[in-house]
Amino acid sequence: MSATLELVSSQRCFGGWQRRFRHASASTRCEMTFSVYLPPQAQAGARVPALYWLSGLTCTDENFSTKAGAQRAAAELGLALVIPDTSPRGAHVADAERYDLGQGAGFYLNATQAPWSEHYRMEDYIVDELPALLEAELPIGPLRAISGHSMGGHGALTLAMRHPGRYVSASAFAPIVNPADTPWGQQAFAAYLGEAREAWLAHDASQLMATVAHRLPLRVDQGGGDSFLPEQLQPDVLCAAAKAHGWALDYTLHPDYDHSYYFIASLIEAHLRFHAGHLARA
């Protein structure tokens, strides 16, 4: 199939293919594994737009592939789903004992602090290396949207805002939107970026709304029964920033839904339709 991509697994799914690949990454200086869903439209010689999905803490590329149920709508809409891992991995890659730092918790940024800076370059990997690779090796075109959950929702919103023009639209489920002032974000930013708070603000979606001029369509859904809502997520901060700085944020709070993939599965089709509509008009 490709000299640079090693095929790990391949399954037929809704007329398309669910595949898993391994490759050597120049950004993270380790072997990376990702999943991709190629819809039926990608098999007639055509290149399809892609939705990049960024997963949350403790996830690999497999949580979304197996639990979200996104493939049926992706097949109907002709959207590829690109599902990267959440961090560099390997015995030679720095790690922490806790679940919310290190392997499985890369926060989609380029770390500047030792020991993390050697491999934790997830922003370069997601924004530059992976699209270049996929658009060269697979029937995937250059129209991209981005979405994610929790830590991955933070990644989707911040990468879309930090890289104007790279993504047509962005969305998130229960994103960490106030990381500079909440525990998961503060701990990760202190480790990866150092103690200077100014460096953190460039990776905080609510703060970026004040400084980024390029407006793109944004959708956020949050479960009202999410146990992480008050301490870690704080979507009201994002909503206030959107209002203050003129962003048309499509935000909905859904009573009772928790932080799990049951919430994602309930709304993933709506997110795919949101992105497909904007990609079709791009």
Ligand SMILES: N[C@@H](CCC(=O)N[C@@H](CSC=O)C(=O)NCC(=O)O)C(=O)O
């Ligand atoms: N203490 C929990 C925390 C892990 C957790 O809830 N991870 C979420 C993402 S949280 C924010 O980024 C997740 O998606 N888990 C995977 C899943 O399949 O549900 C724990 O360690 O279990």
